[in-house]
Amino acid sequence: QKEVEQDPGPLSVPEGAIVSLNCTYSNSAFQYFMWYRQYSRKGPELLMYTYSSGNKEDGRFTAQVDKSSKYISLFIRDSQPSDSATYLCAMSALDSNYQLIWGAGTKLIIKP
Amino acid sequence: EAGVAQSPRYKIIEKRQSVAFWCNPISGHATLYWYQQILGQGPKLLIQFQNNGVVDDSQLPKDRFSAERLKGVDSTLKIQPAKLEDSAVYLCASSFFTTNEKLFFGSGTQLSVL
Numbered sequence: 001q002k003e004v005e006q007d008p009g010p011l012s013v014p015e016g017a018i019v020s021l022n023c024t025y026s027n028s029a030f031q032y033f034m035w036y037r038q039y040s041r042k043g044p045e046l047l048m049y050t051y052s053s054g055n056k057e058d059g060r061f062t063a064q065v066d067k068s069s070k071y072i073s074l075f076i077r078d079s080q081p082s083d084s085a086t087y088l089c090a091m092s093a094l095d096s097n098y099q100l101i102w103g104a105g106t107k108l109i110i111k112p
Numbered sequence: 113e114a115g116v117a118q119s120p121r122y123k124i125i126e127k128r129q130s131v132a133f134w135c136n137p138i139s140g141h142a143t144l145y146w147y148q149q150i151l152g153q154g155p156k157l158l159i160q161f162q163n164n165g166v167v168d169d170s171q172l173p174k175d176r177f178s179a180e181r182l183k184g185v186d187s188t189l190k191i192q193p194a195k196l197e198d199s200a201v202y203l204c205a206s207s208f209f210t211t212n213e214k215l216f217f218g219s220g221t222q223l224s225v226l
Contacts, residue, residue: 041219043220102155105153
């Protein structure tokens with residue numbers, strides 16, 4: 001079993017829909033949770049960064065962490081074709097020297 | 113602010129040949145990372161530098177891969193000899209922080225080994 005599981009997709013939704021992307025993890029020591037967006041032929045770009053549990057909102061993006069369920073989510077409101085990309089979750093813990101553990105990424109397609 | 117620069121963008125070599133990748137991080141970023149990303153997978157850390165020193169190279173295949181960071185700024189990653197399974201995108205990233213927060217990635221080098 002991988003430490004971080006992420007559905008590879010692709011997830012295809014119409015423009016304007018609310019998108020929900022998720023990761024599950026097995027290590028309860030994870031404290032820092034990140035979402036990166038990766039466009040084709042580009043490097044990942046940090047979207048959201050969350051410490052411990054709770055929600056964090058930035059424009060159309062909301063990151064949610066549920067440590068009791070070992071589950072994190074990224075919500076995208078009013079999705080746009082420009083949101084089409086691969087979304088990678090990553091997480092880290094103090095006791096492993098903050099080494100990032102990555103999900104495999106979910107490919108998202110927003111249809112105009 | 114200039115981003116992380118990498119070169120070349122693409123490289124095609126035959127197996128058993130050698131190849132080198134170059135990275136220039138964002139100015140002032142002490143931490144530099146080399147990642148390998150195979151299609152359909154998340155990035156895999158090969159090596160992490162803090163200034164000139166190596167913080168983590170536990171997943172670097174040291175029999176064929178080597179990396180150095182000159183004067184705590186630019187870095188090169190070398191593969192010698194290359195194998196078919198080395199075909200991947202090699203990503204360089206840098207961070208101001210030592211706790212792996214907020215990594216900034218370059219566009220990567222797409223390596224094809226034939």
